[in-house]
Amino acid sequence: MGIATPDTPADTGAMAVLEALVTAAGGTFDPTRAAQALRTAEREIAPTSPRAARLRMADAAAAFGVQLSGCPLSVTEAIRYIEDEGALAVFTVTADGSAKWFVLVEAKGGSGRLADLGRPDDSGWRNAEELATALGAASPAAVIEWLLARPAAPMAEAARAAEDATHGAAGHDPHGGHTGHHMPPFRRLLGLLRPEVGDMWLVLLFAVGVGAFSLATPVVAMAVVNTVALGTLVQQLLVLCAALAVALSLAGALTFLQVVVVEFIQRRVFVRVAADLAHRLPRVDLRAFDRQHGPELVNRFFDVLTVQKSAATLLLDGITIALQVFMGLILLGFYHPYLLVFDLILIGALVLLFGLLGRGAVGTAVQESIAKYKVAGWMEEVARHPIAFKMAGGPRLAVEQTDGLTREYLLARSRHWRILMRQVGFALFLQVAANAGLLAVGGILVGRGELTLGELVAAEIIVTLVVATFSKLGKQLEAYYDLLAAVDKLGHLLDLPLERGGGERHQGRGAGASVTVHDVTFSYAGQHVRSLSHTSLALRPGERVALVGANGAGKSTLTDLLYGLRTPDNGWVEIDGVDLRTVRLDTLREHVAVVKGIEIIEGTVLENVRLGRDGVTEADVRTALRNVGLLDVVLRLPGGLHTQLWTGGSPLSLGQANRLMLARAVVGRPRLLILDEALDHMDADIRDTVLPTVLSADAGWTLLIVTHSDEVAKLCDRIVHLDRPTGENH
Structure with a gap:
């Protein structure tokens, strides 16, 4: 049995909590920077959001290079765990009904030490029973959703300097050798x-x-x-x-x-x-x-x-x-x-x-x-x-x-x-x-x-x-x-180059997202011919648009740009009127979903559709599978939603795995849904089952379908033709 966990925080010394977590993770705490990070998190994450207190603290800790990850443990397990790991934090409703943060920073001999957060009665060494009482748990065996604090990139000192990583993949050639700068x-x-x-x-x-x-x-x-x-x-x-x-x-x-x-x-x-x-x-x-x-x-x-x-x-x-x-x-x-x-x-x-x-x-x-x-x-x-x-x-x-x-x-x-x-x-x-x-x-x-x-x-x-x-x-x-x-x-x-970090949290409003592509040019490294040349595109919120064109016209490249996977050489892309170059990519992808090929992870059907999103319930997964015509197929499998899938999708067929990718995309209720030829390889009867879901006006999302099918294109509000670029990359 767990304990009650509040969704919204009272002000219980968030600065002291953040300091304890950053220090325990080996970071350097800066009060000015911490105050700014906490204010930004409070402004960008609404108090009505699920687990708002945890999300705000995780957001603020990320500014110090500290990652907070969920860790369900009993009090007894937490004491054993803390001996080898960083600090464990929990935001909980205590026995007196108040919402408080606690940080377990040290353990020894079956006892744990709570960090001093400005509340003398709630800090110091305690045994498992006393800790459970302080945290409002029924017993030391009660499971609590802790947050584990540790460095987000613990190997940073063994990696190439961040400024070097911005220059593409320089440092190693594709055959395993070294080119350009390489750390001895x-x-x-x-x-x-x-x-x-x-x-x-x-x-x-x-x-x-x-x-x-x-x-x-x-x-x-x-x-x-x-x-x-x-x-x-x-x-x-x-x-x-x-x-x-x-x-x-x-x-x-x-x-x-x-x-x-x-x-x-x-x-x-x-x-x-x-x-x-x-x-x-x-x-x-x-x-x-x-x-x-x-x-x-x-x-x-x-x-x-x-x-x-x-x-x-x-x-x-x-x-x-x-x-x-x-x-x-x-x-x-x-x-x-x-x-x-x-x-x-x-x-x-x-x-x-x-x-x-x-x-x-x-x-x-x-x-x-x-x-x-x-x-x-x-x-x-x-x-x-x-x-x-x-x-x-x-x-x-x-x-x-x-x-x-x-x-x-x-x-x-x-x-x-x-x-x-x-x-x-x-x-x-x-x-x-x-x-x-x-x-x-x-x-x-x-x-x-x-x-x-x-x-x-x-x-x-x-x-x-x-x-x-x-x-x-x-x-x-x-x-x-x-x-x-x-x-x-x-x-x-x-030394693998990382996507850019930082930026503002994407604050999308309304059901559908607006999309604007401004005179974009893009070419892949080592290619003399551009993949996109002076391409422009505009999608209104809630609009259903089909993107058609010959092979090599740059349709898939454009979807990569919209998802923030690549950056244009020239021009820019806006979603909801915000330049993607100024947006935190992880928050952008909370609003945008792409179906592009089959990417099955080794895990259950439920895990593949949910993909780590806490806000997606099992009921949501069932609804998404039903909408793509896959629920009955999954329920007939030996383990139902808990059937183990292997890389490639087995025991699902390729067509069924393709629909599973679609279910993964729609279950998060994105504001922009991009289907990159995901419908072209479906049988006609299956496609007829899926299309009402993706084209439904009630879904609310803006829809961009990359397709070679005239039948699919005609069902959209508008058809955009993308021509193959002819200009060379200079």
Whole structure:
């Protein structure tokens, strides 16, 4: 059972709430900016709107780059959840009948801390029962609609600067290479891991402890040798062994803590990348996909697993190895000046190993990764077109192209492998030379009486520990290069140009929207012929207009412009008398709906029609399906509205999936409905069922139908002919 939630807010310290949320999400709070954002949200979102308080707070938080997303949780679940996530806010009616904001900012040991919002009685630490009482919930198990506050784009520091993103898709070419400005992989890695700096210092601190306690082995060994040589008591040997056991136990405990901390770093990296892409992908500028296949590009998300594993390897093993080498060499230098010289020679060899011999390794690792994704992209292409590759010659083409791309991958891998093997071979040579060299030098020093036998044994153990790490360098180096290559691939997604943000909220009034296209010219990147040339169009509110023309006349391009997917090269578009260049695109699309092709997500029929819109009820979905003649078809499916659909629409036919797209568009009651050839592929009897819905004057929307059907066009109030442009793009 949930709790009562008000739809409209009383003024309950919205500024304090916003400050708590922005601060918890890692943002910088500015009171002046916050006041302006809250005033704008209050002006643009009517108090009668459903969940007005939440919408206003979400709008204001967005001005600080903080995203508030709905999160239904019980009080008990919220306490557990808050330990790993940002702040949780709730606007609720409490037991005394008042409407208040609460912000849960911290949790520990089954209790949660409410932020101080200027109400001392409603802040501080409380257990689950006390929290439920404060929130007006029946019990800690009662489900509450929380708002989770977290950065809208948590990977912003690992992405290209915003001003660079405005220049189209520059930075990566369609084949996975780099053109124009591109953030170096190491710099991007620093941006990716910057939020983890605190925990990484903790890992380093633990590693220092592990390294220090590990040095107990040579120190105790030296003491044992000297003790045995002097013929002292067994009790002293037992004490030394016990001390060694304690030191190594502490080293083991610190190693365990390292593993725990690194595990949480891996989880947070995955969550941040996923959350960032969930925010970024719906906002990608459509131009980015003109020459790249979006689903294939998103395959690079799986490189986050490489980032996780490679970073874990370097944090757990790499740091420990580096510290053991550093501390071991320092200890070795104290034994004799000659051994200090030995240290310097060894350090010089390491500089040669990592610097000169590793030159070019990052570049070859990136090229190897590019070649790998070309193979994966081609495999995806084969799977995406099963009929084409079953035609005569299709199987041979699939094999030949795969062979060519595989050879390209092997060449790239060989180039990278040569550099890696050069480093590994030198490291192994160094291991042999260092062991043999120390034994020779140490033997001479012992013979001269300048070094005790115990010191020689300790020095040999230290050098053995140091040079033994060299045999592991192959794994560490490959992990490092794979890490940088993986970060570079994630950059392909993080650098995708986004649609413009900002602007005024679109305040449409009345049932239908007015549309005006002013002398618009548009051409696609890389094309010499314009898609639209000096095109003008006007639609009155509630008017039904058919847009007809030959293929290539720019009809679909015009629908993209009306939906804000593209921006004209010249001219401008107005909806309700407002220039689209000044409007927030997300608010524009609350008033405009487009049916253009079939886009089924993996989810139920209900989820596909509702598409995350809270204001759309199941009754609305049923009505929309009925109006497009699909309700009976859906109800006959095994799960009815809750039947699972797969990409492509199965188990629906293509025609039925097309009607589902129409139901998705009309269920939101748009003020402008655009059908881009959506009616042309319907059977005549189905079309006759659908047309009364889309053409009905009671619907209230302005209707633009792109069609090749004379029958459909004649049913509209007006027919507009769009001619194919002939001018070249200069």
